[in-house]
Amino acid sequence: MxxxxxxxxxxxxxxxxxxxxxxxxxxxxxxxxxxxxxxxxxxxxxxxxxxxxxxxxxxxxxxxxxxxxxxxxxxxxxxxxxxxxxxxxxxxxxxxxxxxxxxxxxxxxxxxxxxxxxxxxxxxxxxxxxxxxxxxxxxYDTALNTAMDAIDKIRDTADAHDRLFLVEVMGRDAGFIALETGIAGGAELILLPESMTNIDEVRSSLNDVLKEQRRSSLVVVAEGDETGGALKLSEKLRDDFSKYEMRVCILGHVQRGGGxxxxxxxxxxxxxxxxxxxxxxxxxxxxxxxxxxxxxxxxxxxTFGKRKDINFELLELSKTLR
Structure with missing residues (x-):
């Protein structure tokens, strides 16, 4: 045997x-x-x-x-x-x-x-x-649902206080979690390792969203995004959005857990x-x-040493829906 x-x-x-x-x-x-x-x-x-x-x-x-x-x-x-x-x-x-x-x-x-x-x-x-x-x-699917559940809860408190939330999800080298949870959670902006992040474009996009909707905003950031993650991004944006209470939430290893x-x-x-x-x-x-x-x-x-492509059609969809 x-x-x-x-x-x-x-x-x-x-x-x-x-x-x-x-x-x-x-x-x-x-x-x-x-x-x-x-x-x-x-x-x-x-x-x-x-x-x-x-x-x-x-x-x-x-x-x-x-x-x-x-x-x-x-x-x-x-x-x-x-x-x-x-x-x-x-x-x-x-x-x-x-x-x-x-x-x-x-x-x-x-x-x-x-x-x-x-x-x-x-x-x-x-x-x-x-x-x-x-x-x-x-x-992957479990992590998506865990992150989405957390983002839904964060959205509630963001709306209640007109806050700008930067939510960091796992994804050091890949933005799959950030992309799909961002769309599912209705994020106004999604930042991924696979796409270039221009900080001026981030400021402009957030200004447009906040001006048009006059309410809170939620940004989903993959930990491997070139901005350096949600904490460093908040440092770059805080002065530009001082009238909003900016909060950073790093979901971390909670995404690994659960049945x-x-x-x-x-x-x-x-x-x-x-x-x-x-x-x-x-x-x-x-x-x-x-x-x-x-x-x-x-x-x-x-299977290793190569980057698996994200669905760039979904990335374009996220821009349309924000």
Missing amino acids: KTIGVLTSGGDSPGMNAAFRAVVRTAFTEGFEIVAFRHGFKGLIEGNFKKVGPTDVSNIIQRGGTILKSARCDEFRTEEGRAKAAEVLKDEGIENLIIIGGDGSFQGGTLLANEHDISVIGIPATIDNDLVGSDETIG PTARDRVLASRLGAAAVKAIKDGHSKVMVGIVNNRIKITPLKM
């Missing part, structure tokens, strides 16, 4: 547990044994694992975070660290490794596979939705099952994703 190892790595995202559950139960159905590693690559190097079966993943599909835990592991960045990890896998007869994570995790997995001839399959799980090879990543939405649970279940089937079909060094609602297999080396 062949054995599959599985771990979660990188930043946690809602739906990781659902993906783990799908991996375990699909593997059992297909005749594989499953070994689960705790604390990501750190646990892999240290041999922190246990064999799991279908009952071990009961009642976890609705839970946020990851029951397998995640951790940064500088040792795995070294050849020596990856050699230790490979030795653990070989000692336990683990021929295949499923990594549930993002681009950094897949980069590490690719190095491990290339250096030690280990079969590695990636499942895209990141709230940033920035991985090439999948229209949507696990955790996954139905959409994320279904996505994670599909991708977890697809990862096991990819192993059964002999694939290695690939990521399983969803493109046009169909499973797509992409070489792992194509």
Whole structure:
């Protein structure tokens, strides 16, 4: 009986547990044994694992975070660290490794596979939705809904006091969360890493909105926007909008938490099952994703180090609707 190892790595995202559950139960159905590693690559190097079966993943599909835990592991960045990890896998007869994570995790997995001839399959799980090879990543929809709920509440108090709110959402290198939550939350302005931010244009746009509507205004800023984020933007704008009470709200890691939405649970279940089937079909060094609602297999080396394009039609729509 062949054995599959599985771990979660990188930043946690809602739906990781659902993906783990799908991996375990699909593997059992297909005749594989499953070994689960705790604390990501750190646990892999240290041999922190246990064999799991279908009952071990009961009642976890609705839970946020990851029951397998995640951790940064500088040792795995070294050849020596990856050699230790490979030795653990070989000692336990683990021929295949499923990594549930993002681009950094897949980069590490690719190095491990290339250096030690280990079969590695990636499942895209990141709230940033920035991985090439999948229209949507696990955790993104939940993060969107969490941010939108917060923005709706902020809008209420902004209107009550005629305040100008700058709301910062996650997105160091990608503006997917900012773009869609900005549109869904009715933001007057959305600032993204993918588009140039001219501070004079920001001032002009806000002046137009506030003059025409004579009420509060809400700006959604991705943390990676070139203005430096919401706090630095507020410093640049405060004198120009002194008659409005300007407030900054940084949503931060609240966007990572909470139980996954139905959409994320279904996505994670599909991708977890697809990862096991990819192993059964002999694939290695690939990521399983969803493109046009169909499973797509992409070489792992194509999923990191590249920028996934946002929907620029949505960006133009946001300008029309503000």
